[in-house]
Amino acid sequence: MNDELKYLLGRTVQGKHSRRAFLGRAGALGVSAAMANTILAGAARAQEPKKGGLIRMGMQGGESTNTLDPALAASEVPFAVNMTWGEMLTDVDPHGNLDMRIAEEVSSSPDAKTWKFKIRQGVEFHNGKTVTAEDVLATMQRHSDESSQSGALGIVQGIESMSAEGDMFTVTLASGNADLPYLMGDYHLIIQPNGGRDDPAAGIGAGPYKVVVNEPGVRHGFEKHANYWDDRIGHADQTEILVINDTTARVAALQAGQVQMINRVDPKVYGLLKKAPGILVHATPGRGHYVFIMHCTAAPFDNNDLRMALKLAINRQEMVDKVLGGLGSVGNDFPINSAYPLFDDTIEQREYDPDQAAFYYKKSGHDGTPIVLRTASGAFPGAVEAAQLYQQTAAAAGIPLEIKREPDDGYWSDVWNVQPFCASYWGGRPVQDQMYSTAYLSTAEWNDTKFHNEKFDGLLIAARAELDNAKRKSMYAEMAHILRDEGGLILPMFNDFVEGVSDTIGGWESDPNGELMNGRAHVKCWLA
Amino acid sequence: MHPILKLVTQRLALGLLLLLAASALIFIGVELLPGDVAQSILGQSATETALRNLREELGLNEPALTRYFKWLFAALQGDLGTALTNGQSISKAVGERLGNTLFLAFWAALFSVPLAIVLGLIAVRYRNRWPDKLISGITLSTISLPEFVAGYLLMYLFTVKIRLFSPISTIYSGMSLGEKLSAIALPVMVLVLVVLAHMMRMTRAAILNVMQSAYIETAELKGLRPFVIIARHAFPNAIAPVVNVVMLNLAYLVVGVVVVEVVFVYPGMGQYLVDHVTKRDLPVVQACGLIFAAVYIGLNILADVISILANPRLRHPK
Numbered sequence: 147m148n149d150e151l152k153y154l155l156g157r158t159v160q161g162k163h164s165r166r167a168f169l170g171r172a173g174a175l176g177v178s179a180a181m182a183n184t185i186l187a188g189a190a191r192a193q194e195p196k197k198g199g200l201i202r203m204g205m206q207g208g209e210s211t212n213t214l215d216p217a218l219a220a221s222e223v224p225f226a227v228n229m230t231w232g233e234m235l236t237d238v239d240p241h242g243n244l245d246m247r248i249a250e251e252v253s254s255s256p257d258a259k260t261w262k263f264k265i266r267q268g269v270e271f272h273n274g275k276t277v278t279a280e281d282v283l284a285t286m287q288r289h290s291d292e293s294s295q296s297g298a299l300g301i302v303q304g305i306e307s308m309s310a311e312g313d314m315f316t317v318t319l320a321s322g323n324a325d326l327p328y329l330m331g332d333y334h335l336i337i338q339p340n341g342g343r344d345d346p347a348a349g350i351g352a353g354p355y356k357v358v359v360n361e362p363g364v365r366h367g368f369e370k371h372a373n374y375w376d377d378r379i380g381h382a383d384q385t386e387i388l389v390i391n392d393t394t395a396r397v398a399a400l401q402a403g404q405v406q407m408i409n410r411v412d413p414k415v416y417g418l419l420k421k422a423p424g425i426l427v428h429a430t431p432g433r434g435h436y437v438f439i440m441h442c443t444a445a446p447f448d449n450n451d452l453r454m455a456l457k458l459a460i461n462r463q464e465m466v467d468k469v470l471g472g473l474g475s476v477g478n479d480f481p482i483n484s485a486y487p488l489f490d491d492t493i494e495q496r497e498y499d500p501d502q503a504a505f506y507y508k509k510s511g512h513d514g515t516p517i518v519l520r521t522a523s524g525a526f527p528g529a530v531e532a533a534q535l536y537q538q539t540a541a542a543a544g545i546p547l548e549i550k551r552e553p554d555d556g557y558w559s560d561v562w563n564v565q566p567f568c569a570s571y572w573g574g575r576p577v578q579d580q581m582y583s584t585a586y587l588s589t590a591e592w593n594d595t596k597f598h599n600e601k602f603d604g605l606l607i608a609a610r611a612e613l614d615n616a617k618r619k620s621m622y623a624e625m626a627h628i629l630r631d632e633g634g635l636i637l638p639m640f641n642d643f644v645e646g647v648s649d650t651i652g653g654w655e656s657d658p659n660g661e662l663m664n665g666r667a668h669v670k671c672w673l674a
Numbered sequence: 675m676h677p678i679l680k681l682v683t684q685r686l687a688l689g690l691l692l693l694l695a696a697s698a699l700i701f702i703g704v705e706l707l708p709g710d711v712a713q714s715i716l717g718q719s720a721t722e723t724a725l726r727n728l729r730e731e732l733g734l735n736e737p738a739l740t741r742y743f744k745w746l747f748a749a750l751q752g753d754l755g756t757a758l759t760n761g762q763s764i765s766k767a768v769g770e771r772l773g774n775t776l777f778l779a780f781w782a783a784l785f786s787v788p789l790a791i792v793l794g795l796i797a798v799r800y801r802n803r804w805p806d807k808l809i810s811g812i813t814l815s816t817i818s819l820p821e822f823v824a825g826y827l828l829m830y831l832f833t834v835k836i837r838l839f840s841p842i843s844t845i846y847s848g849m850s851l852g853e854k855l856s857a858i859a860l861p862v863m864v865l866v867l868v869v870l871a872h873m874m875r876m877t878r879a880a881i882l883n884v885m886q887s888a889y890i891e892t893a894e895l896k897g898l899r900p901f902v903i904i905a906r907h908a909f910p911n912a913i914a915p916v917v918n919v920v921m922l923n924l925a926y927l928v929v930g931v932v933v934v935e936v937v938f939v940y941p942g943m944g945q946y947l948v949d950h951v952t953k954r955d956l957p958v959v960q961a962c963g964l965i966f967a968a969v970y971i972g973l974n975i976l977a978d979v980i981s982i983l984a985n986p987r988l989r990h991p992k
Contacts, residue, residue: 204842209949209952209953210767210945210946210949210950211715211757211759211760211949211950211952211953211955212759212760213759213760213761214760215760218715218716220715220716292723292727293727294723294724294727295716295724295727295728295731296724297716297720297724299721299723299724300721347760347761359846361846361941362760362762363941363945363946363949364844364846364939364941365844365846388842388844388939389939390842390939391936391939392936392937392939394826394829394937395829395841395842395936395937395938395939398829398830398833398834398841399840399841399842399939401833401834402833402834402837402840402841404840404841404842405842555707555708555709555952556707556708556709558709558713558720559708559709559713559714560708560709591721591722592721
């Protein structure tokens with residue numbers, strides 16, 4: 147292999163070049179695509195994990211009010227912290243497949259109503275106790291019973307009954323759900339001894355690392371759990387999460403080598419940081435998206451022509467370029483993208499069309515008074531700017547928008563889900579069913595567009611119990627069409643996770659499930 | 675009773691009343707904010723049931739007045755309670771944070787106060803000549819620079835360009851004093867730059883005021899060196915206003931450094947308070963608010979006592 151090819155290969159494995167760029171350059175050097183692919187696969191395999199050392203992550207999204215109780219985890223740092231010491235029944239791998247964790251096997255009845263999870267033998271909690279099906283049962287009960295305060299309550303409330311027998315944990319649902327194993331991977335549902343009833347915030351779990359230091363809002367320190375069952379992850383001896391909410395300080399800490407990974411690199415510094423020596427910046431397409439939501443039940447948004455006018459009056463590409471700095475992709479007014487399993491990529495992309503928008507606006511018979519759009523800088527990063535861009539493009543179609551800037555404080559309690567037209571965001575869910583069930587089913591608690599459509603609901607319920615993937619895919623496509631053309635959701639963009647990683651880190655993999663490799667970058671990577 | 679003792683007792687009694695008033699104001703302020711703890715904790719993922727259960731457990735369903743008096747009686751017995759958000763003991767958490775804040779304030783004060791006073795003396799000695807103008811120019815520019823800009827500049831210089839210090843100032847138990855000092859070097863520098871000008875200008879102005887007096891002229895005619903005149907004869911008579919400004923700045927170093935804490939990721943009281951205000955965690959906000967108020971009141975009493983001791987005329991009120 148000549149030197150240039152070797153150099154290219156090194157850069158590609160490190161992530162400085164895309165795979166496609168490597169194949170192109172290799173082709174220019176006279177290497178066939180098939181040959182280049184083989185070389186690349188070999189080089190990637192050659193990166194063997196190394197054990198030992200201390201990995202530090204600097205993260206935004208932690209406060210001194212954080213707790214270790216998984217039921218109350220909401221922001222990024224508690225999420226990553228819980229992923230360090232805790233483990234769920236199942237997980238979703240970067241390719242969207244089910245990853246069996248505490249459950250070793252899962253099987254269901256043909257109607258997808260009864261699910262049996264076989265609990266892995268010999269998994270040990272940090273307090274030395276062995277994980278049993280009773281612990282799993284107690285955990286699920288704590289999250290779903292009538293006194294539950296859990297953020298996962300919406301996910302587990304479809305459960306009719308549960309039982310534990312030997313090493314088998316059985317769930318019976320009120321109606322069939324083919325995605326239940328995915329739902330059990332929700333980050334709140336960490337298995338705790340006796341379900342965490344004794345002390346929910348003890349931080350005792352069955353994850354790869356034990357909690358050593360817990361200073362909320364400052365730092366969280368961990369050391370390896372010696373009896374952890376899976377040696378494919380947890381390579382470092384110790385790991386630490388430092389809470390660095392200030393963007394500049396976070397980037398400086400990475401540059402100075404104090405931390406090896408950071409989340410939330412500002413798109414404004416993306417280009418500059420990429421050029422910094424010893425640092426790789428990864429933009430990972432995810433399922434998270436930024437939205438403007440209209441209540442389909444409130445005037446004037448109860449008129450589908452007006453909703454259509456507003457959907458056509460937004461310039462999606464401009465938003466991706468200006469608000470996300472190009473680090474994202476355009477949305478199509480339904481909350482699903484190619485990061486989801488069973489995504490139909492043939493659905494036509496909606497474009498900015500001021501003439502059509504003007505046509506629908508006229509057809510709706512709106513009286514021409516300004517339509518109030520509420521936004522706040524905390525609604526999503528760049529929400530105020532995005533609203534202003536929207537105001538401009540809508541004005542070009544003759545639709546008057548009035549931007550009302552709300553305080554961040556209390557935005558989620560007083561504006562979102564209360565006011566008829568506002569900016570918001572969604573983090574995405576591992577499967578389509580969960581995303582639709584969370585926010586678009588008529589009866590969903592967080593139906594923030596007040597969308598009520600019998601056909602849509604019927605399809606959602608039917609698809610949930612459908613085990614044939616081809617049929618399921620076409621059902622989801624039909625639902626996407628309904629939501630796109632009749633829903634109250636304006637979805638201009640899906641945002642990428644943008645993260646900075648030191649080149650001393652090996653094993654980085656892009657994971658659409660969540661930021662920093664779904665909160666496990668420090669657990670899955672190693673010090674190269 | 676000794677007049678100073680009497681004054682201190684009176685001031686302390688008044689201070690306690692002020693603290694009570696402050697606690698009522700803080701309570702009302704937090705109550706007026708939209709949303710409550712339960713909503714803030716669960717955020718966008720709150721369901722009605724989860725909210726209801728959480729409110730029940732945190733005792734938020736009781737009327738506001740009942741909650742206030744419950745808190746007040748517990749606090750009077752020395753029980754600050756636990757944080758609503760994460761159930762941690764407030765006295766323990768606040769104790770650690772307060773220790774960190776005082777540590778940072780102590781080192782910033784140790785450098786800034788003597789430096790400010792010496793610079794003030796030098797400025798008077800060479801008044802209206804280049805050293806005076808240089809000192810005033812530099813200190814006035816550093817006070818005009820927002821704290822975070824100064825912080826970022828120093829961070830860029832000393833952590834990215836010259837890798838002398840760490841950009842993260844997080845300190846924790848188990849670090850040696852040397853490690854801690856190296857960690858807080860940058861925030862101390864920023865704080866010194868921020869508080870320097872105020873104290874320096876006050877020292878300069880107060881001494882210049884005294885320099886017009888007849889006894890300074892006498893000292894000059896005796897042939898004393900100008901610096902001795904300023905340090906020995908003028909400065910002691912200018913102490914009262916200088917002490918007042920020094921105390922105000924010390925109070926600021928304890929109470930007002932949240933921006934510096936955020937920029938350097940320093941685990942002090944400011945960030946801790948802001949987090950809990952955001953989450954409407956009333957018991958913690960109360961505890962922090964009262965500590966801050968007590969620091970202000972205490973330092974003001976101290977300033978008054980020192981002024982009186984420094985000026986015999988004030989010891990005998992008419």
